[in-house]
Amino acid sequence: MKRTPHWLVRRSTIRLLWIAFATVLAATVAAETIGDLHGHFGVDASPGFSAWFGFGACVAMILLAKLLGLILKRPDGYYDNRDP
Template structure:
């Protein structure tokens, strides 16, 4: 059932996107620059920026990624294996 709903939603989204893209050919444009008057300019520009953000994020990830053991064995985010509410957890 979930796959059916997902495919219906994606199909509806695709139809809406194509309808809006087609409508762009029939409206009058008043852009500040000549390139803005090209049909589908904002669609293509948005897609190009989307792709650029992905590649920029991949590059930034390489700059900020740290090894898994960056903070060492004494990191404070290690999980406590004791079960909450047990005697062992209360005595700690």
């Protein structure tokens, strides 16, 4: 018998969650106009700085990790026969 999926993992809920997430994202950027944002350096006072910087930094880190992974990853049992 197939279990009905938990309400949280249903396709419709996930769609709703994405919409809610996108709204919140937009709201945080929009909230800049209300809050008094004065950067420390100038560059961080540009509109949506934290948003694009956070996003860009994460994409860069994921790609870097992926690249390093190509060189440094080994199968899980790698050390099993090698440890002294």
